[in-house]
Amino acid sequence: MTTIEDFTSQYGLVKKIDAFGYMDYLKSNPDAPRKHGKVVLVTADTPLKSVPRRRQDHHDHRLIDALRARGIDATAVLRQPSMGITAAGSKGGASGGGKASLTHPELIDWGLCGxxxxxxxxxxxxxxxxxxxxxxxxxxxxxxxxxxxxxxxxxxxxxxxxxxxxxxxxxxxxxxxxxxxxxxxxxxxxxxxxxxxxxxxxxxxxxxxxxxxxxxxxxxxxxxADAVKPALTETVNGSPVYVHGGPFANVSIGIPTLVSVEMACALHDVVIVEAGYGTDAGAQKWLDIACREYGAQWPSAAVVVTRASTWRDDPELAWRYPFHVNRLEKLDIPAFPLINLWEGEDDQVPSLRETAAKLGFRDPIVGNLYRDGGEGLADQIDAFADVLANAAAPAARDSHRGMPLIDNVKWVAENAYGVPADRVVLKDGFLDSLGEASELCKDAGLSLDDLALVAVKSPATMTDNDRAPEAERTVTLKKVEVHAGAGLVHVNLTTSLTTPMPKIV
The missing domain is CATH 3.30.1510.10 (Domain 2, N(10)-formyltetrahydrofolate synthetase)
Incomplete structure (x- = not known):
């Protein structure tokens, strides 16, 4: 009998899987054994520049370890990080850290998966x-x-x-x-x-x-030939993890390859998909590009990661984390707050839970995952596991294909950033850029409005000025760039760079 092993080969210390070949095999053999895994979206807050971050990869690793400890066949699909910006893994890479890490972090963080x-x-x-x-x-x-x-x-x-x-x-x-x-x-x-x-x-x-x-x-x-094959690695506790693709969530589409997620859903019951930054960046792009435009599975649940300090220590920015959680809940995606403690923060747990209750959140999952790993989550995920067990098949979502580009951007601004359409500002020169992009598409036999929208923005802000009062927040549209082969159109919003420099850490 043909199995996934027939599509798997050794690639150094990890394995590579011919996901294209395996999915084609399943389509050609509808009676072949397969699963129909549920997708869980793991995203994060909008980071404070002054606060060091550990990536949400820590939490992907620990969640699958905790779920598997309960007998649930879970896995995660991660993006491969940019070697330069993560400074070769020194700020976490995609490999996690401590008890929340992969077995061969150097293979991920140094780009050795190929x-x-x-x-x-x-x-x-x-x-x-x-x-x-x-x-x-x-x-x-x-x-x-x-x-x-x-x-x-x-x-x-x-x-x-x-x-x-x-x-x-x-x-x-x-x-x-x-x-x-x-x-x-x-x-x-x-x-x-x-x-x-x-x-x-x-x-x-x-x-x-x-x-x-x-x-x-x-x-x-x-x-x-090898670049299109997901890498298979595992956590230090032996849970399988697939790594494939690496776009940034703020200046690109920020999601792992669609075929790697489809493959993982055919092999496992629960598939955790990592989306960078918050619901304004990676999660927005999974929902609005992967799901609405390319038919990927709508999440059955979500986990929104934050740090205690990011959530509470800057009153002017305290609105952002609740916004992320509530945005997902409004989309009928059960959203579970996960608060990652650092050393010296254990005594804050009661007050954190009290604040979460006042905000109307689901019971938060709280722990120092770097120190304690999945063991710190095992007794906190009953509600999360119940949601997954009882989740109905997600419905397909309407595509925005054909929506005028400016209307599409205004829709994203209102729904993903909390800025109404009448406060979306057009910078001088934007309409010229829009006209040039539209003419380029027309001459290439394309419609600009049929391309999927990529909002190019700063990872550290959701609006032009997140510290402004809610009624004064704006989003400024700056320029348009066509990626015809990818079927995407980029619209630059807040300050961003496609060649940012790494932090010295």
């Missing part, structure tokens, strides 16, 4: 082809940036000497690249190839030129 390097090489080769196309008169401009896993300020804006013409280019971090987005969203190599072909390389006489018009796509897709 997809980052392969995607970077493939997109940089695409740019090289575009540069050659300029030499041959097929392009006048290049619209696809080079990528790097190690950020550099000098690479944010560069000019390449191309003989008669100096060509403006830029460099962004690999996780933010269009090719990474294509890997995240594709469910087969055929789909991936079609998306790469649809990437707009640049323009000739003002008209878009797609890569499929002048290169052989196998040169790119062959480079991604």
């Amino acid at each position: 997809e980052m390097a392969a995607i970077a090489a493939a997109q940089n080769l695409l740019v090289s082809f575009a540069e050659k196309a300029i030499d041959e008169g097929k392009l006048d401009t290049i619209l696809v940036p080079r990528v790097s896993e190690v950020p550099s300020r000098s690479l944010r804006s560069i000019t390449v000497d191309a003989g008669k013409n100096n060509v403006a280019e830029k460099v962004v971090l690999t996780p933010t690249s269009e090719l990474m987005q294509i890997v995240v969203l594709s469910r087969s190599m055929d789909e991936l190839g079609k998306r790469v072909a649809a990437m707009i390389a640049g323009t000739k006489d003002g008209k878009p030129v797609q890569f499929g018009e002048f290169i052989d796509l196998w040169r790119i897709t062959d480079m991604l």
